[in-house]
Amino acid sequence: MKVTFLGTGTSQGVPVIGCSCEVCRSLDFRDKRLRTSIHLEVDELSIIFDSGPDFRQQILRENITQLDALVFTHEHKDHTAGMDDIRSFNFLQKKDMPVYARKNVVEQLKREFAYIFSETKYPGIPSVDIQEIDNSPFFIEKIKLTPIEVVHFKLPVFGFRIKDFTYITDAKTISDKEKEKIKGSKILVINALQIDPHPSHMTLDEAITLAKEINAEKTYFTHLSHKMGTHKKVSALLPENIEIAYDGLKIEI
Ligand SMILES: [Zn+2]
Numbered sequence: 001m002k003v004t005f006l007g008t009g010t011s012q013g014v015p016v017i018g019c020s021c022e023v024c025r026s027l028d029f030r031d032k033r034l035r036t037s038i039h040l041e042v043d044e045l046s047i048i049f050d051s052g053p054d055f056r057q058q059i060l061r062e063n064i065t066q067l068d069a070l071v072f073t074h075e076h077k078d079h080t081a082g083m084d085d086i087r088s089f090n091f092l093q094k095k096d097m098p099v100y101a102r103k104n105v106v107e108q109l110k111r112e113f114a115y116i117f118s119e120t121k122y123p124g125i126p127s128v129d130i131q132e133i134d135n136s137p138f139f140i141e142k143i144k145l146t147p148i149e150v151v152h153f154k155l156p157v158f159g160f161r162i163k164d165f166t167y168i169t170d171a172k173t174i175s176d177k178e179k180e181k182i183k184g185s186k187i188l189v190i191n192a193l194q195i196d197p198h199p200s201h202m203t204l205d206e207a208i209t210l211a212k213e214i215n216a217e218k219t220y221f222t223h224l225s226h227k228m229g230t231h232k233k234v235s236a237l238l239p240e241n242i243e244i245a246y247d248g249l250k251i252e253i
């Protein structure tokens with residue numbers, strides 16, 4: 001199984017438009033963060049989690065030419081805005097794109113991309129095959145995905161476990177019951193927004209506490225704000241088995 005971080009930035013991305021802070025001015029490529037998304041390659045299957053506003057350039061950068069499913073964690077724009085660009089895969093693969101999302105996310109997609117779901121379709125628009133999911137395991141072909149419901153301010157968001165890999169973005173809290181599903185993961189990805197408190201995302205300290213509790217072989221932090229500090233400075237503060245992810249990082253599991 002191979003994971004590629006397509007984007008590791010919070011909703012505004014890093015650098016932030018008009019900001020001249022140390023992080024936004026950094027020349028380190030690891031401080032350039034597109035909106036959060038990952039690409040998972042497992043047993044010949046190619047799956048992407050979320051299609052934010054940077055979807056197109058992420059696909060081009062990683063030269064992804066096959067996509068078997070798009071899975072949504074939640075309905076926020078930084079995770080859905082780029083869905084129109086799946087039409088390239090419709091043309092390449094000559095079939096509808098399977099899209100996995102929970103009910104409230106499907107409803108939001110139908111509002112935001114009304115033209116995709118309209119009765120009379122304009123030629124060339126994306127074609128999707130909506131697969132509604134809930135908080136129970138499901139399969140994409142032979143691959144089992146277990147949703148993990150986390151809380152993002154008041155919004156329920158899905159993380160996912162696939163074999164020994166768990167991916168969670170946009171979480172503030174996770175119930176003990178849902179944490180049980182994460183335990184035993186070799187690789188954990190979790191959001192860590194910034195140092196200061198935030199109502200809807202884990203801070204650096206909260207993410208470290210969770211990482212220690214789960215104690216995966218390796219934990220990666222994603223969905224970072226420019227307020228976190230530079231990759232280099234924050235990395236120096238972390239225990240050995242915790243790393244800050246960056247755009248383009250690839251891991252084998
Ligand atoms: Zn987000």
Ligand SMILES: [Zn+2]
Binds near residue numbers: 021022
């Ligand atoms: Zn900045």
Ligand SMILES: [Zn+2]
Binds near residue numbers: 074076152170
């Ligand atoms: Zn969000």
